[in-house]
Amino acid sequence: MTATDRREAFRQPLSESARLHEHAKKVMPGGNTRTTVHLDPYPAYANRGHGALVVDAEGEERYDFLNNYTSLIHGHADxxxxxxxxxxxxxxxxxxxxxxxxxxxxxxxxxxxxxxxxxxxxxxxxxxxxxxxxxxxxxxxxxxxxxxxxxxxxxxxxxxxxxxxxxxxxxxxxxxxxxxxxxxxxxxxxxxxxxxxxxxxxxxxxxxxxxxxxxxxxxxxxxxxxxxxxxxxxxxxxxxxxxxxxxxxxxxxxxxxxxxxxxxxxxxxxxxxxxxxxxxxxxxxxxxxxxxxxxxxxxxxxxxxxxxxxxxxxxxxxxxxxxxxxxxxxxxMTQQEFDRLEALGAYIREGLAEAMDGARVEGQVTGHGSLFGVHLHRRKLSDYRSSAGTPPERARVSAVYDGLLAHGIILAPQLTGCLSTPMTETEANLLLDAFSSALRETEA
Ligand SMILES: Cc1ncc(COP(=O)(O)O)c(C=O)c1O
The missing domain is CATH 3.40.640.10 (Type I PLP-dependent aspartate aminotransferase-like (Major domain))
Structure with missing residues (x-):
């Protein structure tokens, strides 16, 4: 079994996440208590986290660039x-x-x-x-x-x-x-x-x-x-x-x-x-x-x-x-730590843009400091309508999101993400490599 197969294990009908979701559906509407974390047909359930990593209910690790929707600036279990x-x-x-x-x-x-x-x-x-x-x-x-x-x-x-x-x-x-x-x-x-x-x-x-x-x-x-x-x-x-x-x-x-x-x-x-x-x-x-x-x-x-x-x-x-x-x-979170995350964020934003160029994918990158966002189009971004994405663009965003999950990276489904302080260039490079792979596989 490859690493990618293992990370896809939560999707199997007999997985722990599938079992938990079956149970959850009985006691919570749609098996869900927080609309933001719902994914079709169900999400991977979290078991634990440490530093930059989250371990799902199947025991598979992923690098967490979502950090509970940006709240965990020091990652997990600091x-x-x-x-x-x-x-x-x-x-x-x-x-x-x-x-x-x-x-x-x-x-x-x-x-x-x-x-x-x-x-x-x-x-x-x-x-x-x-x-x-x-x-x-x-x-x-x-x-x-x-x-x-x-x-x-x-x-x-x-x-x-x-x-x-x-x-x-x-x-x-x-x-x-x-x-x-x-x-x-x-x-x-x-x-x-x-x-x-x-x-x-x-x-x-x-x-x-x-x-x-x-x-x-x-x-x-x-x-x-x-x-x-x-x-x-x-x-x-x-x-x-x-x-x-x-x-x-x-x-x-x-x-x-x-x-x-x-x-x-x-x-x-x-x-x-x-x-x-x-x-x-x-x-x-x-x-x-x-x-x-x-x-x-x-x-x-x-x-x-x-x-x-x-x-x-x-x-x-x-x-x-x-x-x-x-x-x-x-x-x-001293000034120096903000500066370090800003530099790492800039490295990621540049790397994401280069990865799209390298894969000949039309796109652009947004964000500041420890925050970054990927858009799979080159329209001028000024408001909600310009960023919303056409149906085919949204389908590609979903495919890239799934690809990143399979390569061990968690972002928000719309491809926004953030850093935590345990992260260094090592984690940044893992994200960039996974993004390049997900783009290639999506375009293939
Ligand atoms: C800009 C903004 N305002 C308000 C909220 C609501 O915060 P909470 O989820 O803590 O209620 C959020 C949540 O993501 C947010 O992003």
Whole structure:
């Protein structure tokens, strides 16, 4: 049996993953509890991970360039994070009281991101985005938000609008507010103005015409689901001017992009938002989120003197397990470590582009820092529609994804990926070799 055959073992009807999925289907709809990790007909189940590697239920190892959707910046079972968590485990996992660790982690983030003067922790990025939208509404007294077609911000009702934008609505002169789930109330859709990414003219027009009703514009400066297209500097600067002029809160969703640079992508593009949402790497592998920004806006959460403008709780918000894991993870992410990952990321991005040239495959590579994305076409990438891919392109993306899995590499199914600190040029070269092989086999 070749290595590739072994890695395909989970697809066999008698595999442990097949058995687990049969069982899962009985107790969870579609055998699934997290839509993102569903793969047809079923995914490989994870057994354990260490460093850059994940071992599936069949015992097969793969290099993990997905890192639980970018959250594990130190890979799996990092010894320092484990030690901190085990120590905390013995001291208690959750209290109906604040702990010193949340103050320390908040201070670390405030020190790194100048736009974040104060912050609050949540249990997920979804909740962080929800709290940011609530804060913007409470601060401005306005009902609506604007967001960008195709941009994913978690599953909070308003933030979910137009995350999916089917081609059937592309003929409209401006993007329609489309529901993320069946039964979404029309009132909610009416309260979300949908813009197109990097389209300055449309953004100006729609923000001007809704300016007195808009509490916030929510934007991811490097959206993963759009294949890590970058928000162009002039576009982001214009967005900053417009929102400032009209008293609209500018929210940068850096749930993923925070891992791209020491101060997040906002430090790279030089645009300062009013609020920033964070999650993933700041939890060191544990469930987390945070919303932070100017002290003036964050005051809506201040409980001193009676009921705050935005009451915000959460039984597990800032729980000490997450806080010690996050603190350890972030302390290890020094400026030098960000620089090392940036250099390794650049090496991978160049290598992926060269591999496509070598295989005479039309394509391009996106990303920054430890993040990278592959697109199997050469259209100018500016927004969701330009990155979405035609049906044949999407079929090739799937084939390359399957090929990478068979060669021992895990990326996201849309071919976006990220690095973890245990990785070096050795793992990068394994990815590049596997990518070249998967391309050759797909084109054959
Ligand atoms: C940009 C962005 N915002 C928000 C979220 C939601 O975060 P969570 O999955 O922690 O709820 C995600 C999740 O991937 C994200 O990528």
């Amino acid at each position: 010894p320092d994070i484990n030690a901190a968590v085990i120590e905390q485990l013995q001291r208690g996992t959750a209290f109906g009281m604040p702990t010193p660790h949340e103050v320390e982690l908040a201070q670390l983030i405030v020190d790194r991101i100048p736009s974040v003067e104060q912050l609050r922790f949540t249990n997920s990025g979804t909740e962080a985005v929800m709290s940011a939208i609530q804060a913007a509404r409470a601060f401005t007294g306005r009902p609506k938000i604007a967001k960008f077609e195709g941009s994913y911000h978690g599953s909070y009702d308003y933030a979910g609008v137009s995350t999916l934008a089917p081609e059937s609505v592309w003929d409209e002169p401006a993007p329609l507010s489309t529901a993320y789930y069946h039964g979404a109330p029309q009132g909610m859709l009416d309260d979300v103005v949908v813009l197109r990414y990097n389209d300055t003219e449309m953004m100006e027009r729609l923000i001007e015409s809704h300016k007195s009703e808009l509490a916030a514009v929510l934007i991811d400066p490097m959206p993963w689901r759009m294949g890590l297209i970058a928000g162009e500097a002039a576009f982001l600067e214009r967005l900053r001017d417009l929102t400032r002029t009209h008293g609209i809160v500018l929210i940068f969703d850096e749930v993923i992009s925070l891992r791209a640079a020491y101060g997040g992508v906002q430090s790279v593009v030089g645009v300062t938002p009013d609020l920033t949402t964070m999650a993933k790497i700041i939890g060191g592998g544990f469930p987390v989120g945070a919303v932070g920004g100017s002290a003036e806006i964050m005051a809506v959460f201040d409980p001193r003197g009676g009921k705050p403008k935005v009451p915000h709780g959460g039984t597990f918000s800032a729980n000490p397990m997450t806080m010690v894991a996050g603190l350890t993870a972030m302390q290890k």
